[in-house]
Structures are given as C-alpha cells and as structure tokens.
Amino acid sequence: MTTSIVELETRDVRFPTSRFLDGSDAMNPFPDYSAAYLVLRTSDGAEGHSLVFTVGRGNDVQVAAIQALSSLVVGLPVDEVLGDLGAFGRRLAGDSQFRWLGPDKGVIAMATGAIVNAAWDLRARREGLPLWQLLAGLSPEEIVGLVDFRYLRDALTPAEALDLLRAASDGRAARERRLLADGYPAYTTTPGWLGYDDEKLARLSKEAVADGFRMIKLKVGSDLSDDLRRLRIARDAVGSDVPIAVDANQIWGVDEAIEWMAALAPYRPYWIEEPTSPDDILGHARIRQAVGPIRVATGEHGANPVLFKQLLQAHAIDVVQIDATRVGGINDNVAILLLAAKFGVPVCPHAGGVGLCEMVQHLAMFDYMAVSATQDGRMIEYVDHLHQHFVDPVELRGGRYRAPTTPGIGARMHAASLAEFTYPDGPAWASST
Amino acid sequence: MTTSIVELETRDVRFPTSRFLDGSDAMNPFPDYSAAYLVLRTSDGAEGHSLVFTVGRGNDVQVAAIQALSSLVVGLPVDEVLGDLGAFGRRLAGDSQFRWLGPDKGVIAMATGAIVNAAWDLRARREGLPLWQLLAGLSPEEIVGLVDFRYLRDALTPAEALDLLRAASDGRAARERRLLADGYPAYTTTPGWLGYDDEKLARLSKEAVADGFRMIKLKVGSDLSDDLRRLRIARDAVGSDVPIAVDANQIWGVDEAIEWMAALAPYRPYWIEEPTSPDDILGHARIRQAVGPIRVATGEHGANPVLFKQLLQAHAIDVVQIDATRVGGINDNVAILLLAAKFGVPVCPHAGGVGLCEMVQHLAMFDYMAVSATQDGRMIEYVDHLHQHFVDPVELRGGRYRAPTTPGIGARMHAASLAEFTYPDGPAWASST
Numbered sequence: 001m002t003t004s005i006v007e008l009e010t011r012d013v014r015f016p017t018s019r020f021l022d023g024s025d026a027m028n029p030f031p032d033y034s035a036a037y038l039v040l041r042t043s044d045g046a047e048g049h050s051l052v053f054t055v056g057r058g059n060d061v062q063v064a065a066i067q068a069l070s071s072l073v074v075g076l077p078v079d080e081v082l083g084d085l086g087a088f089g090r091r092l093a094g095d096s097q098f099r100w101l102g103p104d105k106g107v108i109a110m111a112t113g114a115i116v117n118a119a120w121d122l123r124a125r126r127e128g129l130p131l132w133q134l135l136a137g138l139s140p141e142e143i144v145g146l147v148d149f150r151y152l153r154d155a156l157t158p159a160e161a162l163d164l165l166r167a168a169s170d171g172r173a174a175r176e177r178r179l180l181a182d183g184y185p186a187y188t189t190t191p192g193w194l195g196y197d198d199e200k201l202a203r204l205s206k207e208a209v210a211d212g213f214r215m216i217k218l219k220v221g222s223d224l225s226d227d228l229r230r231l232r233i234a235r236d237a238v239g240s241d242v243p244i245a246v247d248a249n250q251i252w253g254v255d256e257a258i259e260w261m262a263a264l265a266p267y268r269p270y271w272i273e274e275p276t277s278p279d280d281i282l283g284h285a286r287i288r289q290a291v292g293p294i295r296v297a298t299g300e301h302g303a304n305p306v307l308f309k310q311l312l313q314a315h316a317i318d319v320v321q322i323d324a325t326r327v328g329g330i331n332d333n334v335a336i337l338l339l340a341a342k343f344g345v346p347v348c349p350h351a352g353g354v355g356l357c358e359m360v361q362h363l364a365m366f367d368y369m370a371v372s373a374t375q376d377g378r379m380i381e382y383v384d385h386l387h388q389h390f391v392d393p394v395e396l397r398g399g400r401y402r403a404p405t406t407p408g409i410g411a412r413m414h415a416a417s418l419a420e421f422t423y424p425d426g427p428a429w430a431s432s433t
Numbered sequence: 434m435t436t437s438i439v440e441l442e443t444r445d446v447r448f449p450t451s452r453f454l455d456g457s458d459a460m461n462p463f464p465d466y467s468a469a470y471l472v473l474r475t476s477d478g479a480e481g482h483s484l485v486f487t488v489g490r491g492n493d494v495q496v497a498a499i500q501a502l503s504s505l506v507v508g509l510p511v512d513e514v515l516g517d518l519g520a521f522g523r524r525l526a527g528d529s530q531f532r533w534l535g536p537d538k539g540v541i542a543m544a545t546g547a548i549v550n551a552a553w554d555l556r557a558r559r560e561g562l563p564l565w566q567l568l569a570g571l572s573p574e575e576i577v578g579l580v581d582f583r584y585l586r587d588a589l590t591p592a593e594a595l596d597l598l599r600a601a602s603d604g605r606a607a608r609e610r611r612l613l614a615d616g617y618p619a620y621t622t623t624p625g626w627l628g629y630d631d632e633k634l635a636r637l638s639k640e641a642v643a644d645g646f647r648m649i650k651l652k653v654g655s656d657l658s659d660d661l662r663r664l665r666i667a668r669d670a671v672g673s674d675v676p677i678a679v680d681a682n683q684i685w686g687v688d689e690a691i692e693w694m695a696a697l698a699p700y701r702p703y704w705i706e707e708p709t710s711p712d713d714i715l716g717h718a719r720i721r722q723a724v725g726p727i728r729v730a731t732g733e734h735g736a737n738p739v740l741f742k743q744l745l746q747a748h749a750i751d752v753v754q755i756d757a758t759r760v761g762g763i764n765d766n767v768a769i770l771l772l773a774a775k776f777g778v779p780v781c782p783h784a785g786g787v788g789l790c791e792m793v794q795h796l797a798m799f800d801y802m803a804v805s806a807t808q809d810g811r812m813i814e815y816v817d818h819l820h821q822h823f824v825d826p827v828e829l830r831g832g833r834y835r836a837p838t839t840p841g842i843g844a845r846m847h848a849a850s851l852a853e854f855t856y857p858d859g860p861a862w863a864s865s866t
Contacts, residue, residue, distance in 0.1 A: 028529045057501070057530035058541065064497040065540065068490070096461045097490035103683070103711065103734060106539015107498065108491065151710040154687040154719070250536070254587040277584040278536065279739045281714060282746050286587070301536060306712045313715050 003078045007041040008070035008115070010063045013413070014056060014423040015354065015386060023055070023352070023385070024195035026221035026251040032056035033386060035354040036063045036110075037418065040118040042078050048122030049412040052110045052325045053353040059423065065111035069098065073115055082123040086146040089116045089331040093148070105303035109328050116329030117359070121409040131330070131362035131409045136172070136369035140165035143370070147335040148305075155309045161338045168341075168373040175369055183400035184364055185379040187215035187245070189352060191234065194219045198233055205237035212399025214243070214379050215270060221248035224263055231267040243270035250274045250301070254283040258290040271295035271319055278302055284316035297321055300350035304328065305335040312343040319377075321350045324359035330409070333363050337371045347372070352383030357394045358410035361401045389417035436511045440474040441503035441548070443496045446846070447489060447856040448787065448819060456488070456785070456818070457628035459654035459684040465489035466819060468787040469496045469543075470851065473551040475511050481555030482845040485543045485758045486786040492856065498544035502531065506548060515556040519579040522549045522764040526581070538736035542761050549762030550792070554842040564763070564795035564842045569605070569802035573598035576803070580768040581738075588742045594771045601774075601806040608802055616833035617797055618812040620648035620678070622785060624667065627652045631666055638670035645832025647676070647812050648703060654681035657696055664700040676703035683707045683734070687716040691723040704728035704752055711735055717749035730754055733783035737761065738768040745776040752810075754783045757792035763842070766796050770804045780805070785816030790827045791843035794834045822850035 017023050018030035035051040036059050052062050072092055081088050092112045093104060101108040124134045135143070144161045188211075191204030201218075208216045218234055220227040227246070234244055246269045252260060257275035264272075272294055276283050278301035288296040299321035302308055311317050320340045322333050340347050349364050351357040357380070364380050372378070380401055387393040391412040395402040404410060421428045450456050451463035468484040469492050485495050505525055514521050525545045526537060534541040557567045568576070577594045621644075624637030634651075641649045651667055653660040660679075667677055679702045685693060690708035697705075705727055709716050711734035721729040732754035735741055744750050753773045755766050773780050780800055782793040790813070797813050805811070813834055820826040824845040828835040837843060854861045 027532070031530065031533075055530050055533045057504070057528065058498075058534045061494070061498045061501045061534060061540065065491075065494045068494050071490070095490065097464065097488050099460070100464075100488045101491045101494060101540050101543075105535075105712070105736060106541060107494065107534050108539060110534075149686075151686055151713060151716070153689075154716060253582075253584055256586075277739045279538070279712075279737065280584060280743065282743045283584070283587060283739075303538060304712065306710045306716075310713065310715045 001043070003042055003044045005040055005074055005076050005078060005081065006043045008067070008073055009039045009041065010067045011037040011418060012059050012063045012423045013037050013418055013421050014059055014429065015421055016428060017385070018056070024193045025219040025247065025249040026194060027249040028055055033354050034059040034423070035413070036066055036114065037413065038066050038114055038118055040073070040115070040122055042122065046122055046126065048118040048120070048125070050114045050118035050121055050409065051355055051411050052114045053356055062107055062110060065107045066114050069111050069115055078122070081119055082126065084145070085116065085119055085123065086331060088119060089146070089329055090148050092116065093328050104306070104328065109303060110325060113325060113327055113329035113332065116331055117409055117411065120330050121411060124409055125407045128407050130404045130407060132365035132369065132403070135334070135362070135366040143334060146331040147338065148331070151306045152309055152335060152339070155313055156339055156342050160342060164338060164341050165370060168370055171373065172369055175373065179365055179368060179403045183397065183402045184361065184368065185214045185375060186382040186396060186399055186401050187217060187379045188213045188382045188384070189217040190382070190384045191216050192218035194222055198230070201230055202233050202237045205234045209238050209242055213382070214399060215245055216242065217245040217247055217273070217381070219249065220246045220264065221251035221260070224260065227264060231264060235267060245270045245273060245297070247273035248275050250277055252276050254280065254286055257287050261291045261294060265291070265294065269294050271297040273297040273321070274300070279307065281307070281310045281314050281316055284311060285314045288316055288318065295319055297348065299323065301326060305332050305339065308336045308339055312339055312345060317345065320345050320347045322347055322360065322363060323350045324356050324363065330363070337363065337367045341371045346377040348378055349380050351381040352385060354386055355390060355411050355413070357382055357387070358390050358392065361394060361404065362409060365403060389413050434476070436475055436477045438473055438507055438509050438511060438514065439476045441500070441506055442472045442474065443500045444470040444851060445492050445496045445856045446470050446851055446854050447492055447862070448854055449861060450818070451489070457626045458652040458680065458682040459627060460682040461488055466787050467492040467856070469499055469547065470846065471499050471547055471551055473506070473548070473555055475555065479555055479559065481551040481553070481558070483547045483551035483554055483842065484788055484844050485547045486789055495540055495543060498540045499547050502544050502548055511555070514552055515559065517578070518549065518552055518556065519764060521552060522579070522762055523581050525549065526761050537739070537761065542736060543758060546758060546760055546762035546765065549764055550842055550844065553763050554844060557842055558840045561840050563837045563840060565798035565802065565836070568767070568795070568799040576767060579764045580771065581764070584739045585742055585768060585772065588746055589772055589775050593775060597771060597774050598803060601803055604806065605802055608806065612798055612801060612836045616830065616835045617794065617801065618647045618808060619815040619829060619832055619834050620650060620812045621646045621815045621817070622650040622680070623815070623817045624649050625651035627655055631663070634663055635666050635670045638667045642671050642675055646815070647832060648678055649675065650678040650680055650706070650814070652682065653679045653697065654684035654693070657693065660697060664697060668700055678703045678706060678730070680706035681708050683710055685709050687713065687719055690720050694724045694727060698724070698727065702727050704730040706730040706754070707733070712740065714740070714743045714747050714749055717744060718747045721749055721751065728752055730781065732756065734759060738765050738772065741769045741772055745772055745778060751778065753778050753780045755780055755793065755796060756783045757789050757796065763796070770796065770800045774804045779810040781811055782813050784814040785818060787819055788823060788844050788846070790815060790820070791823050791825065794827060794837065795842060798836060822846050
C-alpha cells in the first residue's frame with residue numbers, strides 16, 4: 001500500500017492578547033494573536049503541523065482557505081509530495097482557479113504556504129531533523145529545485161543560485177558547530193509596544209540589555225512627542241551602545257515617513273521598519289535615500305518573492321525581513337534568502353506573533369549554514385509571547401536563539417493549548433463572553 | 434426609526450464555462466467563471482447587489498471573506514454609510530484585524546470592495562441613477578473624499594486631484610449628451626481564447642469587425658508557433674487597419690516576455706497585456722523599454738492603488754486596466770482613475786468574466802465625464818459571455834457600449850440565474866455530477 005495524505009485538519013485558534021495590549025502598535029491597537037492551524041495526516045499515522053499567524057478577526061477566513069486547498073492535497077502519495085517539495089509548492093500555488101484569488105498574495109498565498117510548511121514538517125520528522133539541518137543538508141541542486149524561478153530570473157538565475165550555494169558550502173561544518181554551541185543573535189521587541197507605559201518600557205528595556213539582546217525595537221508613529229519621549233527613556237535605559245530600531249507598522253505615506261524620521265534622527269535609530277505600505281517599492285527607495293544613514297527595513301508583509309526581488313533591484317532596503325507564514329511557505333522563503341544573498345543585503349527575520357519565532361529561526365540558521373554563510377548584521381526578532389503553547393518552544397540564552405535540535409519546523413502546539421484557545425468554543429473564549 | 438443595514442446575504446454562484454473552453458488562456462486553461470455574490474439589505478426593504486468575479490475553485494473562500502466582514506456592516510445606519518462612502522470604505526479596509534490578511538490585497542481586499550460596491554448600488558438605486566451619472570454628479574470635493582490618500586500623496590495630493598476634477602468640469606454637459614447618444618468605444622476578446630480552433634478564431638474575428646469593434650485581442654504565450662499562426666489568421670480576417678492586442682496572462686518572466694514579443698512584433702500588436710507578474714513594476718518598466726512601440730498594458734490583477742501609483746511613477750505601462758472587482762471597490766478605482774489622469778495614461782478597463790462589463794462601464798464613463806474627459810485611446814473590453822444572467826445587461830451598438838440608464842452599479846443578477854447556478858446545489862451543478 002502506498003502511504004498517502006488522508007486528512008487536512010484545520011482549527012481556528014485565538015489568544016485574547018488584546019486584553020493586555022501585548023502586540024499593540026500604530027496600525028494594530030488591539031490584536032488578538034491567532035493561528036489558522038492545520039495538521040496533515042498520512043495513512044501511516046504521521047502528522048505535519050503548521051499554522052498561519054493572524055491578529056484575530058478573519059482567522060476563520062484563513063482557515064477556510066487552507067481547508068479549500070485540501071482538495072488538491074488529500075489523496076496524494078506522501079513519497080511523491082515529500083520527494084519534490086518544490087514541485088508540490090508550485091502545483092498548489094499554480095492551480096489555475098485558486099490562483100485567481102491572489103495571485104501569490106493574501107489569504108490564498110498564506111494558505112498555500114501553510115500546507116507547504118506542514119509537508120516540510122512531515123518530512124523533517126520523517127528524517128528526524130530540525131528544519132534548518134534538513135535544508136542545510138540538501139544539495140545545491142535540491143535547494144534550487146525548491147524555487148519557482150518564473151518571475152525571478154531577471155534578478156537571479158538558477159545557475160547563479162547554484163554558484164551562491166556552492167560557494168557557501170566552504171566552512172559549513174565549522175558553522176554548524178558554532179551554531180550548536182553559540183546559537184544565533186536576537187533582538188527583542190518586548191519592551192516597545194505602544195500600549196505599554198513609560199515605567200514598563202524602561203524596566204523591560206533594561207531587562208533586555210541584561211538578558212544580552214543585541215538590540216531593542218520600539219513601535220512608533222502614533223504621536224511624535226510620545227515617540228521622542230519613549231526613545232529618550234529607552235536610550236537612557238539601554239545606554240549609548242545598544243542599538244534601538246523603530247517600527248512604524250506602515251502608518252505613514254512616503255513624505256510623512258521622511259519628515260517623521262528626520263525628527264527621530266537625533267536618537268540614531270538603527271533602522272526604520274515598515275515606514276509605509278509594504279507594496280511601495282519606489283516609496284521605500286525614496287525613503288532610504290532620504291533617511292540614511294538610518295537603515296530601511298521591511299518584508300513581514302511582503303506578499304511574495306517578486307516584491308522582494310524589486311525591493312532589492314531598486315536598492316530600496318537595507319534589511320530584508322522575512323516572515324515564516326506570509327509568503328508561499330519555506331520554498332518562497334528560500335527564494336528570498338537567495339535573492340538577498342545575491343544582492344548582499346542581510347536578512348533579519350520578523351518574529352513574535354504565534355509561533356513565528358519557533359518557525360523562522362530555522363530559516364535564519366539555514367541562511368547562515370548554506371546561503372549567506374554569515375551572522376554579520378543579522379539577528380532574529382524575539383518577543384516573549386505565547387511560547388508556552390508550543391511543543392518545542394524557542395530557547396534563548398544570553399540574548400541568542402539556541403539552535404533547535406528536535407525534528408520538525410517548530411509549529412506544533414500542545415493539544416491542551418489548541419483545545420483551550422479554539423475560537424469561539426474553547427474555554428478561553430467561552431468564559432469571556 | 435433609523436433605517437439600518439440588517440443583513441448581508443452571500444451566495445456561491447458558478448458557471449460551468451470550462452466545458453466549452455470559453456475564457457481559456459495561457460494561465461487559465463479551464464476556468465469556471467464564478468461570482469461571490471452578495472446582497473446588502475436594509476430595514477426599509479432596499480437592496481444593494483454586488484459580486485466578486487473568480488474562476489471557480491476558491492469562490493467559497495471569497496464568499497467566506499465577504500461574510501466575515503458582515504460583523505463590521507450589519508447594524509450600521511444607512512444614511513451614515515451612504516452619506517460618506519469614502520469613510521465607509523476606509524473603515525472596512527482599515528479594520529486592524531482583518532487588514533492583516535492583506536493588507537489591501539487578495540481575498541480580503543476583494544471582499545472589502547464587494548461590500549463597498551454593494552453600498553454604492555444601494556445609493557445609486559436610492560438616488561435613481563446609474564453609477565456613472567451618480568459619480569459624475571458629485572462635487573470635486575466629494576469625489577476626492579472617496580479616496581484614501583495615505584499612500585498616494587507622493588504621486589497625487591488631494592489638491593492636485595481637486596484641480597484635475599475642476600479642470601474636467603468644462604464641457605461635461607456636452608460629453609453627457611454625446612455619451613447618451615453614441616456610447617463608449619469597445620474592443621472584443623471574444624475571438625481570441627486559446628481553446629478556440631483556427632476556424633472559430635477567423636469567423637469570430639470577422640464578426641467582430643463587422644460588429645464595429647475598434648480592436649480585437651488574442652490570448653498568447655502557450656506556444657510561439659501557434660501564436661504566430663493565430664496572429665496571421667486574425668490579421669487576414671480583420672484586415673490591416675484594425676488593431677490586434679495580445680494578452681499573455683502573466684505567463685512569462687521579464688526576459689522571456691521581451692524575447693517572445695520580439696517574435697510577435699512583425700504583426701504589430703497594439704499592446705501586450707499582462708506580460709509578467711502583475712506585481713512586477715520594475716519588470717514592466719523594462720519590458721516597456723524593450724518592446725516599444727508596442728504598448729504595455731496591465732492592471733486587472735493589480736491589487737491596490739499603491740501598485741498602480743508605482744506603475745505610473747516608473748513609466749512602466751502605456752495602458753491602465755482597471756477591474757471592477759479586484760481592488761477595494763469603486764473608491765479605489767476612483768483613486769486609480771485620478772492617478773492615471775495625473776500621469777496622462779489612458780484607462781482601458783478589463784472586462785468579461787461575470788458581470789465585469791456591466792460594472793466597469795460605469796467607471797469608464799465616469800472617467801470620460803469627470804476625470805480624463807476624453808475617449809482618445811480608450812476603450813472598454815467586451816466579451817460576449819453570461820450577460821443574460823444580469824437584470825441590466827450591457828447593450829452594445831456598432832461596437833460601442835450604450836450608456837446605461839437604469840439605476841445601480843450593474844451587478845444585479847436574475848433570481849432564477851442565482852438559483853440555477855448556485856454551487857454546488859443548484860440544478861446546473863447537481864445535474865452534472
């Protein structure tokens with residue numbers, strides 16, 4: 001009997017984070033951090049787990065999209081799927097009817113990504129490896145085979161990608177030892193949510209430095225005098241040597257971003273993140289020209305590799321921020337890592353949310369192992385939220401992510417957490433209404 | 434008693450068009466033209482109808498997204514909604530939790546647009562006007578108030594938009610008389626679907642010319658020798674004076690588009706439509722530089738005004754193709770019309786599908802009345818599909834759209850059609866399985 005995929009189970013999981021203003025920023029004053037969760041089940045009893053992070057309302061729509069794609073997945077032979085996950089991803093993203101709903105963007109792209117990622121979880125568990133080690137152990141040809149080059153060749157050809165990967169193979173064993181010993185640098189956004197008062201900001205900023213984080217990040221963009229005061233408080237708390245990045249979460253237009261950042265410039269922000277619409281490539285390029293030496297960072301809402309390609313071609317950003325659940329899965333993120341390496345721009349993943357730290361650390365570590373081969377100028381975002389719900393929560397030591405050693409992609413949640421926070425019938429919600 | 438919105442009813446409507454290869458192109462070989470249909474109902478018994486066009490699978494996801502937004506709509510006072518449809522649109526698109534699913538793109542943006550459009554239908558019926566006349570009768574200030582300028586000001590300020598609209602008010606009465614007498618020019622894609630054989634292509638091409646259409650359009654991009662043969666057949670059929678546009682439906686990468694169009698250039702295509710990813714602004718700019726004097730057209734999959742802004746800023750396209758149901762509704766399309774006018778680029782709307790002709794004609798006519806104030810280089814796509822299902826089907830005479838005179842936005846379908854083609858339980862589907 002051929003082993004096949006027999007079920008795609010979905011679940012609407014929401015955490016009532018808005019009650020405490022965790023995660024509050026200029027565009028998201030009251031998020032309820034949520035996961036459109038899925039489990040791929042095979043006829044031999046194996047499971048692949050994955051999720052899409054959302055901020056509350058609409059999580060049901062994301063679940064519906066994942067469920068709708070099950071018609072393309074259930075019944076497929078597992079060996080065929082796992083043996084060519086590049087082809088699997090292209091088949092899902094290329095379905096001519098579903099594709100119309102994007103193309104390659106929004107709810108349908110995130111649904112595609114979630115299923116691709118669940119298949120990666122299945123494969124990683126079958127091979128007994130954490131995703132970063134599984135990916136890093138693939139041949140350059142296998143890695144290139146994950147990428148859909150249709151719209152990318154004008155910036156990166158498969159041959160160039162192969163060259164990059166081959167060049168990065170030197171010293172990989174030493175990098176793996178270093179990763180397992182010392183982990184990967186992190187910065188933290190925990191102190192900087194807009195909804196926190198000044199005392200909490202100062203206290204958490206000091207704790208972040210004491211914990212060894214390389215940088216802290218503050219949300220800005222609601223009120224200029226608040227931003228100036230909060231930057232002053234944070235600077236006093238962390239001292240002059242710890243970088244402080246700021247994040248506007250898309251609140252500004254292009255000229256407004258330039259003006260606001262001129263006002264914040266005396267505090268030497270390390271980067272300005274999401275100064276404007278994530279789709280505005282030319283806008284980011286103009287902002288970057290105007291605000292330098294302050295770096296420009298974006299990408300957590302970047303819909304697909306075509307957007308990242310252009311941000312890089314236009315020299316619009318200094319920092320590429322990949323997200324674990326926004327694009328069409330690990331395959332698309334591999335494409336983005338390769339593009340960033342080609343253009344020599346560091347990748348500092350977006351994390352936080354629900355399970356984003358657990359998942360995206362694998363991509364940063366794969367980048368270090370097999371693509372950029374460096375940690376210079378690179379760090380993974382860290383937020384101290386909701387990790388207790390994960391079977392393999394991230395582990396930090398001295399402000400660095402420890403390299404995960406358990407098999408999988410990191411998305412699996414505890415059954416008890418899934419039950420407790422299922423919306424709207426789980427106890428966490430039923431008792432609140 | 435205040436009149437309020439009391440219900441948002443949705444319906445999954447699909448036509449089995451794939452059985453006849455109507456609508457077949459390089460990326461969409463077997464579409465089942467579909468509508469995620471909605472009705473807004475008020476406490477005084479009025480209705481606003483609208484839809485999102487999709488091509489089959491996933492129409493249920495689009496329906497779910499529209500339904501999910503009902504929590505933001507049901508209960509609102511009708512006068513408040515209809516009195517400031519700009520604010521209404523911004524409120525829907527700006528909901529901080531739903532916005533995460535885009536932002537401003539894909540399923541959630543189309544859902545927002547569908548609800549905004551249903552509200553416009555309600556208002557147009559209440560005022561007894563077809564949408565184009567309702568919009569054209571608004572003051573410049575009211576029109577500018579429809580637009581979300583947050584991300585657009587670097588290309589178009591509200592003051593510039595006001596100036597454009599004021600300048601276009603000269604001669605409006607004469608244009609209205611001309612529109613009512615002579616209608617608006619059209620071109621047709623009916624002959625050019627990839628699934629049609631050579632005889633059908635030749636016959637339909639001749640009919641198109643005889644019917645007075647200004648241009649025909651052929652789908653290309655699957656096979657170069659087929660494209661060359663089909664262009665020859667079409668050119669023989671229409672004679673040397675009727676322009677022939679070609680449409681690749683996003684099949685190519687940037688360099689491939691340039692090479693393929695070099696091969697088609699001897700047939701002097703009027704434009705190449707969707708040569709590559711709809712998100713690739715810089716790619717379209719490169720293609721345009723390479724293929725001139727062949728024009729570059731795109732926009733039917735353009736997710737939001739920020740994308741159109743950049744296509745115009747980068748001088749990437751010669752023709753802006755708005756779509757009635759892709760962006761966040763009529764408000765976003767007004768923004769795009771204003772941007773196109775600012776940059777002096779003609780708008781030739783995408784149509785066909787389900788109800789797209791019926792809806793988008795209003796926007797082209799509004800453009801003529803109040804924005805660009807010209808029909809030069811402008812025409813609306815026409816496809817002879819599925820019009821019989823609409824209460825107010827488009828009417829063409831001599832290859833021109835007649836100006837609609839019945840109230841509304843044109844999206845309302847016959848109750849019998851809705852019942853027949855509801856998926857999966859309507860008779861059209863139940864009998865086929």
